[in-house]
Amino acid sequence: MAFVLRIVRWGLGLFFLLTGAVKLSDHISAELHRQMQSQFVQFAEVFPLKEFGYRPEPEQYLTVVGWIEAVAGVLLAVGPQLLQEISNFTLTVIMIGDIYTLLVLKEPLTMYTPATVCLGLLLLLNIGGREGKMKPKFQ
Structure with missing residues (x-):
């Protein structure tokens, strides 16, 4: 089981590193980057903290999420246990937050x-x- 979890952790880490990189740069895929830019315009409009008066700039929102995904993806894959x-x-x-945003925007299933996977x-x-x-101390 530990081996399977390690593979899942590495795969997810790589996935988030790549999705973060696509959000940060158009060098990987210019088309996907443009698509992300247009989506984040909509995402910024329904940002959960909007109710408290905060609405991020779409480009800044895209950049912050991209960096979080990229760094967290690397740390998830190869970081020490605490950082994982x-x-x-x-x-x-x-x-x-992604699922919430898609629900609010009433996007197709x-x-x-x-995000769900x-x-x-x-x-x-x-x-x-x-x-x-969580192994028992006494057996």
């Missing part, structure tokens, strides 16, 4: 699939990592 856990939590919050895998990593730490 922090990265997992951070990426979980990002995925919950197919748009939810990547990633959230499920992040939760699996969290549960799987805890399972190994």
Whole structure:
């Protein structure tokens, strides 16, 4: 089981590194980067903290999310245990925010699939990592 969780952690780490890089630069895929830029205009309009008077600039929002995903992806894949856990939590919050945003925008169900799968895998990593730490002291 530990081997499977390690593969999932590396795969998710690489996935988030790549999605973050696409948000940060148009060198990987100019078309995807432009698509992300236009999506983040909509995402900024329904930003959860908007109710408290804060609405981020779309380009700044894209950049911040891109850096968080890229750094957290690297740390999730190859960081020490504590940083893996922090990265997992951070990426979980990002995925919950992504799903919330898609719900508010009433996007088609197919748009939810990547965020939902990633959230499920992040939760699996969290549960799987805890399972190994919760061995009974007395047997």
